[in-house]
Amino acid sequence: MGRWEPNARERLAAAALELYSERGYEQTTVAEIARRAGLTERTFFRHYADKREVLFDGSHALQNLIVDAVAAAPKSAAPIDAVAAGLDAASAMFADRREFARRRQAVVLTNAELHERELIKLASLSAALAAALHRRGIAESTASLTAEAGIAVFKVGFERWVTAAEERPMAQVMRESLADLKAVTTGGDAG
Template sequence: MGRWEPNARGRLEQAALELYRERGFEQTTVTEIAKRARLTERTFFRYFADKREVLFGGATSLQELMTSAVVAAPESATPIDAVGVGLDALGAVFDGRHEHSSQRQSVIAANAELQERELIKLASMAAALAEALRQRGVADPAASLAAEAGIAVFKVAFGRWVYGTGEPDMLHVMRDSFAEFKAVTAGA
């Protein structure tokens, strides 16, 4: 193994992403990931429950960031504008992470099991977002509708950012997508 090196989690994430892209998700083992990162399998399992979680481990943090921002939005904010505050918080997280996000998304897009896991993650985010809106006093169905709309805006913005806007700033793409959403619904 050699001498101790810092950032075991980051090294495992990088090794996994490289191997998933080289060999495919299904063909990559935890042993190979640990070996590439110059760590043990035991170390891998200290950080991740399984090899899928390397790609989804940050979902809880993103969800907490978004819902905290929604709860903290100004009292005068409409439900959808409170969601916009949450989207801004989420968009800022991706600053400087375009290459990593693109690589991660290409791995997910190539595997049906990972696509399903991504949809589950987004559904969980929508439920948490609706609960954050309820904490602000927004009743259903408005809380659920605003939350689902927010997740739809996130999905569209993320896809645009990863696959082709050329814009390095996810926050900018997120705001543009949110403005487009509001323009579309204003005419409804």
């Protein structure tokens, strides 16, 4: 063991979410986050590239999960169905974290800088998704479009899932949202 308490990174992430919730993102200084975690400002920046990134530690894992699920989908599956498999995998990750997701989302959506960061994480996810589809033999431009559509479903589905009055399985909400997209793009009625 080192000279210090373990899990510095996790302590920083927890302290940041607390403080951003309590008094708002802008009203929180990095020095305060570090102090609450028992560390210094400089150490914060050794763990996280900036003040926003501390809320997005899990995004890389989520991306890998989705990409792997897309790659693992049966060869016969249509592009949109491979994407659906990715959404299922993502849903599994969030299954027992709805309360956490809700708290975090409340913070992210009330601050423009954090929202921007969320959006670029989703753009990165979209690019990775497009690459995974391309590896399945889909033309690049079509793959990008399919990926963007998948992210659109994810965004709307996530929003529906997080704000729903009664708790429902995220996978089910995602499938509904995907069905709505299909309905809406074919000119049919979705709701």
